[in-house]
Amino acid sequence: MENQKFYYDNKIVKLFVLATIIWGVVGILAGLLIALQLAFPVFNLGLEFTSFGRVRPIHTNAIIFAFVGNAIFAGVYYSMQRLLKTRMFSDVLSRINFWGWQLIIVLAALTLVLGFTTSKEYAELEWPIDILIAAIWVIFGWNMIGTILIRRVQHIYAAIWWYIATFLGVAMLHVVNSFELPISLFKSYSIYAGAQDAVVQWWYGHNAVAFFLTTPFLGLMYYYLPKAVNRPIYSYRLSIIHFWSLIFLYMWAGPHHLLYQALPEWAQALGTTFSVMLIAPSWGGMINGFLTLRGAWDKVRDSAALKFFVVALTAYGMATFEGPMMSLKNVNSITHFTDWTIAHVHIAGMGWNGGLVFGMLYWLVPVIFRTKLFSNKLANMHFWISTLGILVYAIPLYWAAVTQWLMWREYTPEGFLAYPNFLETLTQILPMYTLRVAGGLFYLIGFLFFAYNMFKTIAAGSFVADEAAEAPARVDHGPIDNDKETVHRWLERRGAKFAIVAFVALAIGGAVEIIPMIFIKSNVPTLKTVTPYTPLELEGRDIYMKEGCYTCHSQMIRPFRWETDRYGEYSKIGEFVYDHPYLWGSRRTGPDLARAGNTSSPMYKNAAWHYNHLMDPQQMNEQSIMPKYDWLATKEVDLSMTPGKIRAMKMLGVPYAEGYDKVAVDDLKKQAGKIAAELKTSGIDIAPTKEMVAMIAYLHKLGRDIAPADSSNAFFVPAMPYAISQEPKANAHK
């Protein structure tokens, strides 16, 4: 058959490659800054815009969506055209994908710095940006599916299955997790509450790891590793089996992020079971990658690209064994809320994702710029210093995790906590935090070597934006031929049907996890003593989210003696029914705050203590690493937003009385006046409408509702009674 001539679009690949390098530097710098802040709090710089709680989401978003995201697009746009023997479906869609994605990144950075956040990890961006993400993602999918439909080859190679799963998986996760009720351009509330929100969030969070950090990278591995080593993937059979197993199993595993927490036992068991099963397909991919290098290990010595692929596969194997182990409840009791999780994600992020991006670009950039790599020596230096960086980063954190966990649960012979002051357990691990900074610095230096090498290679090369190619037109083989092909072989030449089957495989796990949590009433037993937040507490909660307090403080006491002795009674699912969103946290850099407002809890502190602590934590505890929040004493609560927030909460099922929004500001002022007067007795003069007062009100709400009836909790009685008896919140989630 006669060949058709066409041109590959290399320009879009070049744009994404450049964006990957630039955003990589930004993301790592943000990471280095927050690592410095944890070791030396002076690096918070005394500014709200540069405090840990604001910068931490910038680091995670910049690495995941800016660095890794652009690398995915670069790799997909290059490999897809070659594998399908066609130009991308639409240059316009490609350009919208690129510029739209960069706009999202810039908007994300700006809004997060300013404190506009939903507080849901890796999904912190507010609703207008969520909509933009959905739109750009659809553009990407449209372009991808269009390219599959106009391809010149019969069979769709394995790498593209992973790209299809990535598109479908991320679309599903992002849409379901982003259901929120906007109250202004920069503020919304999750439609889910408490445990339901937690399940949806960690279904999303876990599967963002799966479908943004794993499946696209497996696709890239299936293309770039064989290209770099010049031999086919070890087992095509294994690629089929591990593809379907992995995409099916991943979606079920989210609840392993919530073990021992206020979640039904069945959901926890579900998460653990499927997490352990995930080892098999994950290692299937790793083994397929390593065995592709069989007989070619001598090439690894000379090729920086292959060295990075080996690091990536090793890190993938480590992380995908460690993850299921962390899903076992006994192991999870150690790893959760400690630095183990941070070490785990950085082994995966720096090793698997970083390694694969570096390996891919060391191969790809010389190819599209038709030259040799500027410096192999520099690439090897990058390899060694970044590998060293990963180890220097992770090992101290594993050490810190075990140290802190042992200290948390240590008892004296008399039966008291050996280290009742949380700060004692933190100061013990601060040297590890300093070592972590060194690890991050090594990784950054390596990245700068890489960036310099890339730009010098690009400068020395000759770029062809439209690369000529030719291939015969595709002849449609029609319906399945049962004598000659399996169903899968048929599916491989049916792009749309392949996508539908993949969607079903993806959807089953999520549906089983989420639907019962939301629609079965007895999953969320209501506690009659738990009342909605007062307007002032609600404002304080929003400030807590805005400042990113949840990045360091959990609000979830697990049912262990060493947690209940330290913090107070363990958390119950019914306590969180008015929490839109939930704020359980995932790491305790500071102590748990779930009982901060319960006077019978060891965690209770009076208003003056909170004021002084927020103004200058180091003055209260010299070794504290908490940033100062002195701007809370000068910034005013935006009272114009309060009625709208009450209306939004009521719409979400919180049982405020009809018309309460009209008196909410009056109530807010009354409660704020009480707190300001209390502070005055301690010699602290502050206007009642300052953010500090709202924050104190919120902290004093935490855990207060389950306090004994005769406790001396003096809290606020609203002007209009809550409609709790008529409308239990659990019913409001119909």
Added chain:
Amino acid sequence: MLESIDGIGNWYILGLLIFFILFVVITIRVMRRPAKEMDENGKLVLDDDENNNETR
């Protein structure tokens, strides 16, 4: 709205069953395909105009 989570365990036992049945079927079907066909599929990735860059 369902009133109880009684029997909820059946949901994930059903999920496990679906997985194991599909896993066994896919594995058997895939393993029975001729090795030649699988090798050809695996080589698709090398079937393009790009020069291998392994020595760069």
